[in-house]
Amino acid sequence: MALQYILDGYNIVHQLPALAPREFKSARGDLARFVEIFRPQGSVKNIVTIVFDGWPFESAAQNTTSVKIVFSQGETADDRIRRILSTATRKKNIIVVTDDKELRFSIRALGADVLNVKDFVAQVKPRHADGNEDKSARIKREENKTISKTLEHEITSELEKIWLKDQ
Numbered sequence: 001m002a003l004q005y006i007l008d009g010y011n012i013v014h015q016l017p018a019l020a021p022r023e024f025k026s027a028r029g030d031l032a033r034f035v036e037i038f039r040p041q042g043s044v045k046n047i048v049t050i051v052f053d054g055w056p057f058e059s060a061a062q063n064t065t066s067v068k069i070v071f072s073q074g075e076t077a078d079d080r081i082r083r084i085l086s087t088a089t090r091k092k093n094i095i096v097v098t099d100d101k102e103l104r105f106s107i108r109a110l111g112a113d114v115l116n117v118k119d120f121v122a123q124v125k126p127r128h129a130d131g132n133e134d135k136s137a138r139i140k141r142e143e144n145k146t147i148s149k150t151l152e153h154e155i156t157s158e159l160e161k162i163w164l165k166d167q
Contacts, residue, residue, distance in 0.1 A: 001093060002045040006081055007035070007120075008098035009052035015099060015117040028052055032067045039066075040123040049084070053077045078103045085110045 012031060013019045019027045019034075032050060035041065041048050049068045056071045072080040081096060081103065088094055091111035097120045098104060104114045 002043070002047060003041070004047040004049070004088075004094045005041045005120075006084060006094060006096045007031075007048065007050040008077060008081060008096065008100060008103065009050045010077065011098045011100055012050075012117050012120075016121065025057075028069070032069060036066050038124040040120050042123065051077045051080050051084075082106055082110065085112050088112075 009028065009031060010024070013024070013027045016031075016034075019030050028050075035048050035050070044066060047068070048066060049070055051070045051072060053072050053076060055073050056069075070080065070084075075083075078100060081098075085091060085094060085096070085107065092113070094112040095115050096103070096107045096112055097115050097117060098107075099117050107114045
């Protein structure tokens with residue numbers, strides 16, 4: 001089942017060094033492109049909604065095939081996110097990305113999950129321009145899967161007991 005990610009737009013923009021020093025107008029579009037290209041939300045089936053404070057304007061970031069842009073229009077982005085959650089039917093399938101403490105608390109109270117910005121961005125896997133994961137990055141990730149010598153010894157001992165049991 002697909003997950004729905006709701007991103008606290010400006011909260012994330014302020015956390016990402018590549019976007020923070022930029023003008024808000026361009027940072028909004030850049031955040032949407034970042035999510036669309038690098039897919040920190042994982043599967044292409046997962047739905048992403050970015051909520052920004054304020055009103056849309058002519059050159060505002062546009063919805064894409066994988067990212068929906070929402071402006072709070074007269075309420076705070078935090079209140080808009082709470083309202084989206086309060087009307088949602090499957091709250092357990094919703095993950096809100098924010099570092100705002102008060103919002104995180106109310107999200108959990110409404111029954112959804114929360115992910116901090118650092119962990120959301122850390123889910124990015126290196127990709128080629130065609131959108132496929134970089135094979136060398138996958139191999140490197142697999143090479144880093146190691147176990148301690150103690151655990152290795154315990155596993156070996158258990159397997160010897162099983163294999164040598166009949167002998």
